Amino acid sequence: MDTQCPFCxxxxxxxxxxxxxxxxxxxxxxxxxxxxxxxxxxxxxxGVYAHEHVFMGDRLLHPMQKKDGHFVPISWEAAYELMASKFTALGEQYGKHAVGVYGGGSLTNESAYLLGKFARVALQTKYIDYNGRFCMSAAASAGVKVLGIDRGLTNQIADIALADCIVLAGTNIAECQPTLMPFFKRAKARGAFIIAIDPRETGTTRMANLHLKVKPGMDATLVNGMLKILLDEGLVDQTFTRERTQGFAELEAHLAALDLAGIAELTGISIELIRQAAMAYGQAATGMVFTARGVEQQTDGHMTVRNFLNLVLLTGKIGKPGCGYGAVTGQGNGQGGREHGQKADQLPGYRLIENPEDRAYVASVWGIDPAELPGKGVSAYEMMVKAHKQEIRGLFVMASNPLLSNPNANLVEAALSKLDFLVVADFLMSETAQMADLILPATAFLENAGTLTNFEGRVLLREAGRPAPGEAKPDWQILCELAEELGRGKYFRYERVEDIFDELRLASRGGVADYYGITYDRLRAEEGVYWPCPELGHPGVHRLFEASFPLPEGRALLTTVANHLPKEQVDEQFPLILTTGRVLSHYLTGEQTRRSPHLAKRDEESFMEIHPETAGKYSITDDSVVKITSRRGTIQVRSRFKSSIRTDTIFVPMHWGADQNVNVLTHDALDPFCRMPGFKVCAVSVSSTI
Incomplete structure (x- = not known):
């Protein structure tokens, strides 16, 4: 079975x-x-053990309806009829927007594209979003605003080896994307200076030359300190900022007024270390900056990423070899999944649903009147809030586990239980699927052909390696057959997945994420093609922004970013900062990796990293069961002493459910620009359960 890993x-x-x-x-x-x-x-x-959840997991093999609290098998015909009748009735009673669609970043480009089309054409609802909202939305929105394009990496991956200085901010590549580590080690071997910004020590920070153990939530402030030093030391690329950026005068005035001592106090990083980082990056001939969830999953994640982009732009380190910015995408198709219509405000090719020209073009591809397209919906968590308020009465979830992945999980569970009808299409019995009224069995990665776009913006083709087991069907086929049952089948007539990709190519043509020049034949022959690729035969753009930015006058936007504190602060009742993240052996909510025997036994349960000094204050012993409480709920996990973590911070991974679901604790404040929840900072208390 020739395939590719379904994870990162x-x-x-x-x-x-x-x-x-x-x-x-x-x-x-x-x-x-x-x-x-x-x-x-x-x-x-x-990746080595990814096949185990396909063959050894509790696969969903037949459509099932919940009756008297138990799931019973039903036919596909009955399942389609039930879903169509329920959603149609809800639409007639409460309006079409009473039904929502919730997608996932593991879907192929074809399925992601089709899910967006299904929501807007078959169900005619404005409410669609996906779990990638919790992954890339801060970096995506910042990239569009500052650079004019959101692509995970602005240059090709090979450029990492050419960088003289690399900033890794809030990214634990050693555990989340381990196969990328040799690129960074190669750069270091040839003399690159690597700066890691993270409140805890990880395999990634241990590789770095300099580890800035920043106080959670204070990354943007730390960058302000670095920018001020670049300005004061004359390390700004004056030619680049003058010719290729806008907003320099405002940023210069803002930085001049900042106080480095105050920044050091806010961030927990000394002026000396801030200066060392700034000088290393500013003096390097080439350099790259990478951000990930540690920076982005905050209520100011959008502006924080914009400040890291200030770092790139002020030094002119973009659009040339060994230079650039990368948002290290978390999910397998987190990049492609947001390009083609799963997000609340987007249409295929990164077109905007509220732009009349974009609406008209996509409507022409789909064969509908632009007036039929609904407007912009809301973000993933806000859909849960609307379900809790019963503004959304029915929900169709595909390839996602919102009960575990959303913040404030107790509210989400209550919201899902209030729905009149919940449908889940998946290939494993997730915690969300257990709450469903109807389950539709989908195929796993080994059985599901289609394209995915990696973190570079390189489109790859994954072939199906085996037939679907039982009665499971590919996501795209389920959507087409559901559309037929809803009376909208004429818009969803495809015989094979490649037909969907050909329509996607056309729908994206002329958009920011232009796939028109990419074909299955090319992908098979060339292994992968970068977007944008506007014409057949076009090589794809390997390095963006060599000459200009797709913004007014071709200039990138410098941003004034204020120092400010996270939304939730510690106090006497909740004196510690909780931050979350991943571990090497598990992925996202753990639904797949916890079904793999080899991966599950490496980390069988969740845990809390805590500094021994901090643990002593609360009478917590190593390897004991502890209770963590926030303003929203309580969980129990096992303690792990870690002398390298900040004394004011604890860490809990995100891969477990039930009473170990860390998102019971996280708060639901959202970034005002991209609607990203602040997973990385919330106030908690800890206590022994003994």
Whole structure:
């Protein structure tokens, strides 16, 4: 089975070999990594065992309806009829926007594109968003505003080796994208100075030359300190800022007025270390900045990313070899998933649903009147709030587990329980699926063909390696057949997944994320193609912004970013800062990796990292069960002493549910620009359960 890993955004290629013992019929599996430019033939432990959840997980094999609290198998015909009748009745009683659609960043480009079309054409609802809102929305919105384009990496991955200084902000590549680590180690071996910004020590910070253990939520303020030093030391690229940016005078005045001592106090980083970081980056001939969820999953994540982009622009380190910015995408198709219509405000190709020209063009591709297209909806968590208020009465969830991935999980559980009808399409029985009224069995990655776009903006083709088991169907086929049942089938007539991609190519043509020049034949022959790729035969743009930015006068936008504190502050009742993240052996809500025996046994339960000094204050011993409480709820996990974490901070991973679901604790304040929740900072108390 030739395939690629379903997990992170590197999208490593591999071959899974299944051999059956003729005596007892049992299967054994072996996995061979195969070459692609991003992974260079590497696999991490998650990729090596990714097949296990496909073959050993509790697969959903038949449509099932909940009756008297139990799921019973029903036919596909009955399932489609039930869903269509329920959603139609809700639309007639409460209006079409009473039904919402909730997607996922693991869907192929074809399925993501079709889900957006399904919501707006088949259901005719404005309420669609996806779990990528919690992954990339801060970096995406900042990239569009500052640079004019949101692509994960502005240059090709090979440029990492050419960088003389690399800033890794809020990203733990060693555990989240391990197969990328050799690129950074190669750069370091040739003399690159690596700066890691993270409140805790990780495999990534241990690789760095300098670790800035910033106070959670104060990243933007830290960058202001670095920018002020660049300005004071004459390390601003005056030619670049004059010719290729706008807003320099305002930023210069803002930075001149800042006080470095105050910044040091706010961030917990000394002036000396801030200066060392600024000088290393400012004096380097080439350099790159990478951000990820540690920076972005904050209520000021949008502005924080814009400040990191200030760092790039003030030094002119973009649009040339060894220079650029990268938002390290978390989900396998987090990049492509947001380009083609799953987000509340977007149409395919990064077109905007409220732009009349964009609406008219996409409507012409879809064969409908532009007036039929609904307007902009709301973000993923705000859909949960609307369900809680019963403004959304029915919900269709595809390839996502919102009960675990949203903040303030107790409210989300209450919201889902209030729905009149909940449908979940998935291939495993997730915590959200357990709450559903109807479950539709979908295919897993080994059975599902389509394209995915990795964190570079390189489009890759994943072939289906085996037939679908039981009665499971590909996501795109489920959507087409549901549209038929809803009486909108004429807009969803495709015989194969490639037909959908060809329509996507046309729908994206002329847009920011232009896929028109990419074909399945090219992807098979060339292994992958960067977007934008506007014409057949076009090589794809490997490095963005070499000559200009797609903004007025071709100039990028410098931004004045104020120092400010996170939305929620510690106090006597909740004296510690909780931050969340991932571990090497698990992925997102853990729904897939917890079904893999080899991955599950590496981390069988959740845990809390805490400094021994802090633990002593609260009579907590190492490896004991502790209670963590926030203003929203309480969980219980096992303690792990970590002398390298900040004494005011604890860390809990995000991969478990039930009474170990860290999102029971996180608060639901949202970034005003991109609607990203502030997962990385909330106030908690800790206590021993003994």
């Amino acid at each position: 955004s590197v999208q490593c290629k591999m071959q899974v070999i299944q051999e059956q013992n003729p005596t007892d019929g049992r299967s054994t599996f072996s996995v061979i990594p195969t070459y692609n430019a991003a992974s260079e033939g590497r696999l991490c432990i998650k």
